[in-house]
Amino acid sequence: MSSDSDSSCGATNNGDTFLGLRIASVFIVWFCATAGTLFPVLARRSKWLRVPKSVFDFAKYFGSGVIIATAFIHLLSPALDALSSPCLAPGWSEYPYALALCLLSIFSIFILELIAFRWGTSKLEKVGLRHDPHGHFTGSHAAHGPEGAQTPPKEAGDVEQQSRSEEEDHGHHHHDHGHGHGHDSAASAQVIGIAILEFGVLLHSVLIGLTLAVDPDFKILFVVIVFHQTFEGLGLGSRLAFIELPPRYHFVPVVSALVYGLSTPVGIAVGLAVRSTYNPGSATASIVSGVLDSLSSGILIYTGLVELLAHEFLFNKEMMNASNKKLTYALGTMLFGCGVMALLGRWA
Template sequence: MRCAALIIVLAATVARAQSPTSTASPSTPSPTGQGECTWHNTHWDCELSVPAASAGSHDDHEHEAHGDSEHAASGTSAAPSTPSPTDRGACTWHISHWDCDKPATGSELGAEAAAAHGECIIHSGHVHGDCSAEQLACGAVLLEHYDMPLHIGSVFIILVTTAIGCFVPIITGWTRSNDRLTGALDASSFGRDVGFLGNLLFIARHFGTGIILATAFIHLLYHGFLMFNNKCLGELAYAPASPAIAMAAVMLTFLFDFFGGRTGHKRLEAAHAAGPSSSDSASADEEKNTHNHAHAHAPVFEGGCSHAEAAFRQEQDWQVLLLEAGILFHSIMIGVTLGAGSGPGWTTLLIVIVFHQFFEGAALGSRIALLYWISRMRALLMGIAFILITPIGVGIGIGVRKSFSQNGKTSILAIGILNSVSAGILMYTAFRLLSGDFTEGPLRRSKRSAVVASLLAMFTGLISMSILGKWA
């Protein structure tokens, strides 16, 4: 027994002599902020990796004497390059990013995280998808992934698709040349007796009304709000700037409409008093009651038309001009932002804008087609003005891409003002079209099938354009 005890004592003594970590005292204090640490011969082993700045403080001979791979990995770990995120629970630095209990959202995602979570689409100062802080920086000019051939190709893509959307209804209207005598291009003309092209034009007309209404609210007024609430613009002296501008545009459009119609009506009265035609045998009261399109069914002769018909034509001309003005105002900026933009989400934006312009072209073209009394040259010029405006904007954007910032103050103000003005014009015009077709127009007395078809077409346009508002 004595021999066994002696052997145990001797073994313990030898073990203590061979274990320098248990007897050597720490040459440096225990690191803070790295969890529980244990002194190991010449350095501390901690639960968390040693930052590069801390690791660099060790002497070179300590690294050489300690060549195991675990210590080498901890000595090369990067220090936190960004502060710990707030409102995301407990966070731990992991080589190049923070691991937190709650996931990152919005601008908290870095460029790598944005690529992993989805596309970043920056369009006219507002954002769809996951974007990095660098992409959202005020005044930043983003030229990464800029594909010049595709940008140039987008000019022709938009040109062709917009031309198809705009010219198909116009040409369809030309094929209805006999309707100059029958008045079959009326808003209530629908059914077997009208034929396929007549029904197609009827659907396009009311589909376009829904497109115009959704464009005013979803694409223009909402984005006007976003522009003036952009943090890069700073605090506004008058917060509701976008609706105020839209309201001013509505009132200006109303004044133009009122005084323009008043002046035109006086001219028609003077011409009627100078030489009334035989078709104007109706009394003044009857003409007043039939002014709201009911008299549009009166026949049109080579030598002229009735007074009520002339007033109706003038009113329709003016409405289409207002509609085109509202569309042109914002189409130029759509082109500029597309031409100057880039990034992984740019292709998605191009596809959305192509559909956007196609639908708007169909809405405008269907209204131009109903002006069956104007010359074909004038109809072509009205369509060409819309078809060219967005490609011209894309060309301008390509030219100024190195200096154009979608989050710059100048571009935010320009886009916000133009969007709000266009929203006001299109809101006024859209409700005038609804009133002229439904509440005060021929659909009020039309057959049920025409009413159902027109409402379905209008709501289809409304929903289609509203869905596109998710991206553009």
């Protein structure tokens, strides 16, 4: 290890440059992140703000691309760098720990979700409902739709089409004719899925806030993180806006958006409080950030590829039957979001 490496590993030289702007960044980042996340949620619930469905579609697909790019460019890549830092003991360089932790995270989330689905399915069967992994809860005599048990098979497709139309145009209102258990299980599954996604995003957001507070090249990183958190918030908010929840769970998307908005400002505030002693290049800081980034990347990779890509495209009958123009638009929007977020990785 060179003397330069020894110096960077042990020294703390964060300085006091742009201190006023660093303090202001707590509130600026909070506002932008919260606004980006809350806008889709509140706009979809608003009766006076008539936002076209095309805007929600753009936000949803753009956000999917943002989340996937975040996993690879903003989490996995920094994790690889952190856990291969020259400040660490030689043993850290003998195995790709960042990739192993990412792999562990992916399979852990998959196994937990598998267990949850099996448990939920068994509970549904006890009340006479059958669970379709693509989101349908059905009676024993029908193919689709929450009213399947009361609907002749010939009309089941019409019920499903009517339900889908109402979901698109009128805020996804549910028909409930005695199947409250199925709705509760669906709501629980969606809340768990959003919680997993938000958990991965929150860890990452706190870490970049901590980095921003002590980074000597503050101005460039500050601008990039404002855009980063706004786009990431838009991606998260577009998912929160479209989850189907019973009335008693309607607070969940709003609370999730507010928590996300606070995550990076909390990281910045902590960084400002410890900036005289905190060294982001130290062995301890490298291990902590590397491990957390690795685990978070696995969460977002699994969520992005399975919950977003697979469920929005491959398992979505509406998308599979859509016109080539609509499919091309959705794919292009998603790739645009991915490209923008990947480009921001050039500076942050």
